[in-house]
């Protein structure tokens with residue numbers, strides 16, 4: 289009788305310590321593989337995507353235009369896990385990639401970037417590029 293309460297307390301501590309990180313990992317795995325409820329995606333998005341400021345005006349253009357081939361948009365806000373991380377390249381390198389990607393888009397028959405889109409993407413990359 290009196291041993292029971294103590295035992296449960298112990299279990300709870302162990303449970304709390306072990307299941308918390310585990311369930312978080314499981315949640316993100318599911319997220320990465322199948323995508324379940326929207327709430328989970330939101331929560332996991334912050335963990336998995338480290339791409340900065342995709343949810344800004346310029347970031348959205350970047351995610352949409354570059355994400356057309358690099359990864360698939362989730363839900364309605366067009367934020368992807370697949371777009372390249374702006375911090376991996378310097379601005380000089382980004383200019384080259386951008387030119388290269390624009391010719392890829394032409395090749396694949398995608399709508400070319402408008403001046404406005406190119407400016408937004410350049411601005412976004414500039415803000416986050418490696419220096």
Ligand code: HEC
Nearest residue numbers: 350353354355356357358372385386389392393396398409
């Ligand atoms: C038409 C589809 C398409 C679009 C749109 C596109 N890309 Fe790409 N991108 C590719 C393909 C295919 C490759 C791999 C082949 C290659 O590198 O030439 C690639 C490769 C890259 C790479 C090199 C990958 C690496 O790991 O080194 C970068 C960086 C990149 N893209 C950035 C961008 C950016 C930034 C945009 C938006 C301006 C963009 N891409 C839009 C198709 C696309």
